[in-house]
Amino acid sequence: ASFLESEALRMGKGEVNLSEMFVVRHIYRQKCENYVRRQGTAQLGEGGLAHDLMNAVKQYGIVPESVYPGRQDPGKPFDHSQLEKNLKAMCEEFVKQGKAGKLSEKWLSQVDSVLDVEFGKVPLQFEVGSTMFTPISYRDFLGIQPDNYVHISSFTHHPFYEKFILEVPDNWANGQFYNLPLSEMMRSLNHALQQNYSVEWDADVSNMGFSAPNGIAIVPEKDWKDRSVAERQNAFKVWEAEKNVTQEYRQQLFDKQVTTDDHLMHIVGILDEAHGGDFYVVKNSWGEISDLKGYVNVSESYMRLNTISFTVHKNALPADVQRRLGIIPEPVRGEGPAARPNPTPDASKDKPGNTVSPAKVKPTPNSISPRVKTTQQKAVPSGN
Structure with a gap:
């Protein structure tokens, strides 16, 4: 929800605290339906991609955290491991019943009952200030229009400047991504941030170069397998070439x-x-670990290598990329005018500077780690 909270802030709606579990509940429902309709041949688990969020918000809307916390005890951390087991067992039984011609037409309502117990019943309407909303009308009030967000990636096994279905296990919804050359993907990312948009990022974090405890992610020039014990122990402590x-x-x-x-x-x-x-x-979601309180500073090399995809408002893309992809950056009601992208295709003119987006995040300390010598950063609004 951090990304949508930043979007609401960017569009002048102020700081909001949105319910993550409202979206999670609906995505679980969508996954169960997809799994049963595909007769058990689809992914069913916690993993997902950014378009899952957008699809759920488009279909069901969004609500504040105060309206739908999604747990019985707010003091306990979320743990959906048992819920997943229960849903998997239930859906596997539905698949068996379907193959035997005995599946009830009310099977999806049984899924809803399990989700209601775990997360609570979904509110049909609620009050914010002195105004009554439904989840859909609150989404529209915030100016969030899911169809205005695009998903960008860069892989050579599909044609560039076309959409493709990304072949990763968590793409259970068969979401489509615009495929850009790597230089264009990076230029689009930099341009979006320079235009005061924030970006939702899907990445590989299971490699040795991603260190949440140190608040840093790098791709060192010397491979990890070729390092001595001492060199591995000193990783992330001093600057090194990438x-x-x-x-x-x-x-x-x-x-x-x-x-x-x-x-x-x-x-x-x-x-x-x-x-x-x-x-x-980068704002991570693993708690306020490291001196950066949960943030990770990701090098350009790491971003180039380990980005699976990113999601951003379509107006944030450079004008020439929009044209090449056939995207029309029309102003959206409730959002204000579209950004004014730099029309030049010259990537060197999109060199990132000392910029940050006005996302709804806590300020990041100026000293990011011992290996980074100097940093400059503008303050950003505080929030969740």
């Missing part, structure tokens, strides 16, 4: 399934580090 990540190298690691789809996060800005290049300020 790999030059090409389109070919990125594709090679994806094809070998070294690069995998792991985790969704929220990019809220760019740090311009004098010697080590650009770092992206």
